[in-house]
Amino acid sequence: MDRDESSFLCACCGEANDLFIDQSGGDRQTLIEDCAVCCRPNVVSISFNPFADRYDIEVTLEGRD
Numbered sequence: 710m711d712r713d714e715s716s717f718l719c720a721c722c723g724e725a726n727d728l729f730i731d732q733s734g735g736d737r738q739t740l741i742e743d744c745a746v747c748c749r750p751n752v753v754s755i756s757f758n759p760f761a762d763r764y765d766i767e768v769t770l771e772g773r774d
């Protein structure tokens with residue numbers, strides 16, 4: 710299995726969005742995902758945590774300083 714279904718909370722409106730992580734992209738990836746609710750682009754930074762055996766996910770809004 711090389712795709713991991715996860716989710717992130719929109720940095721703008723807080724709604725949960727589905728996130729599909731392509732594990733072939735590496736242990737650290739930055740994805741741009743538009744929120745399904747408010748349509749704002751979220752910068753989703755993911756890094757694999759081998760101790761927890763899952764991805765740690767951080768979300769910021771694109772363009773925010």
Ligand SMILES: [Zn+2]
Binds near residue numbers: 720744745747
């Ligand atoms: Zn949103």
